[in-house]
Amino acid sequence: MPPYRSALADLMAAVQIETLGELSRRSGLTEWQLRRAEWGLLPKLPLEAAQRLAETLNISLGELSQNLGGVSGQSQSNSEALARECQRLQGELAGQSRRLEEEFRRSALQILEPWLRQWPSAVSAAEANPDWPARKLVPLARPVFALLEAWGVESLGAAGEIVAYDPQWHEVLERGAAPAPGEPAQIRYSGYRQGENLLFRAKVSRPQP
DSSP states (O other): OOTTHHHHHHHHHHTTOOSHHHHHHHHOOOHHHHHHHHTTOGGGSOHHHHHHHHHHTTSOHHHHHHHHSOSSHHHHHHHHHHHHHHHHHHHHHHHHHHHHHHHHHHHHHHHHHHHHHHHHHHHHHHHHOTTSOGGGGGGGGHHHHHHHHHTTEEESOOTTOEEEOOTTTEEESSTTOOOOTTSEEEEEEOOEEETTEEEEOEEEEOOOO
């Protein structure tokens, strides 16, 4: 009888798995790999396979090794090697996450670069010259909207637009003056959504007579 069959059966019972076939389906390991684990050959399995088995049994990789690989002699050495390799992979994943975040920020800043460069100068010029037409500022905001478009963010309407009131997407500014759903409402401040996920409700009021 395989020396670790009983130990594996106990781990399976703890997560309500009755057969090796079911464990194989849930973990993605072959029954042959599972039978090797029953014989104490867990350290011979690929690290990824051992990690999937541990996750399926809802235990850590170290606990799996202690239960199926032994904790003395060569088995202990293999267990420690597995733990070190797991820590190394976790460190690599953390580093990859940081790199992806940095790349995301760089990409966003590249889209915003024209706005970041020109907007402060435009604001200074507007403050120094009150007669400067405000419409000249409008093109400078285009990179911001390009970034929103790249992220799949959509406006819920432009300021001044008349829309059918929908409490899912709209927030009424005046208390006690909410139109009924479907009645006309005028957007005062635009809202945004990303796909079907609401980010900010558009603030609306009853249309001016």
